[in-house]
Amino acid sequence: MIAYVTVGADDITRAKRFYSAFLPALDYALKEGPEGLSYALPVAPGQSIVLPDFYVKPTFDGHPASAGNGAMIAFEANSQSQVRDLHAAALAAGGLDEGQPGFRASYGSHFYVGYLRDPQGNKIALFSNNPVEPGRDG
Template sequence: MIAYVTVGADDLAKAKRFYSAFLLALGYTLDEGPEGLSFALPVAPGQRPVYPDFYVKPPFDGAAASTGNGAMVAFEAGNQQQVRELHAAALDAGGTDEGQPGFRPNYGPQFYVSYLRDPQGNKIALFSSHPNEPGRDG
């Protein structure tokens, strides 16, 4: 099981604006400290986390943050409308479009997805594959 995902950022204020635009709507909480931003889903007392935490931090080696070629982090939304809303919110918060919300011919008929780049250039996907919503072929 994946415990956490970390992406690097040189400008934490820009990263906070971008990631808060959609992660808070997905139920994540934000803990901000000198080491960076920590987003996590709430955990009921006595329970273990189900989803990975997401961290945005300056690189530990002190060098500039860089993006991974082929690396991407995907977040699941509740439905197609939420994918559209969160994609727009992330763009308004400093992200850049890498693919408007919609179906892709190479994925399953229920997989509705949008792609973004955060202010540092990290690739982010927002998706829904809710079985009760219209599919690509319907």
Template sequence: MIAYVTVGADDIIRAKQFYSAFLPALGYELTQGAEGLSYALPVATGAQPVFPDFYVKPTFDGRPATAGNGAMVAFEASTQAQVRALHAAALGAGGTDEGQPGFRAAYGPRFYVSYLRDPQGNKLAIFSSNPDEPERDSESTAAHAALS
């Protein structure tokens, strides 16, 4: 099980604007301190933590943060509409587009995904695989997209 993921950021204020544009909609709560940003899913009293946590921190060695080539963090949304809304919110908060929301031929028929980069250049995906929604190859996919 992955317990947490950390990405580096040189500008914590800008990173907070970006990540706070969509992570709260996925249930993450923010704690901010001198060490950076910590996004975690809430834990009921007496319950075990729900992983993974997501941290945005200055680099430990003080050198500039860099995006990992080939590294990506994916966040699961509940619906295709939420993928579209969160992608737009992240772009509006300083992210850059790496792939508009939609189905990809290389993935399963229910994997609806968008890709973007945070202001530091870290690559992210927001996806939904909701079995109650249209899949890539169904006739209703085009109708669903037209209504959204």
């Protein structure tokens, strides 16, 4: 199980604007501190921690942050319309389009996905794989 994911950011204010445009809609709550941004899913009393957490932080070595070549972080949405809405919100909050929401021939017939780059260049996917919704083939 993945416990947490961390991406580096040189401009925490820009990163906060971008990630806060869609992560709260996916139930992630933000905690800010001098070490950066921490997004976590809610935990009900008596429930185990829900993973993974997502962190946006300045680099530890002080060098500029850089995006991983071939690395991508995917967040699951509840529906195709939520993918479209969150993709648009993330673009309006400073993200760059890496692929408009839609079906892709190389994935399953219900896998609906949109791709973005955050202000630092990290690749982000927002997807829904809801079998109740219409699929690619009909």
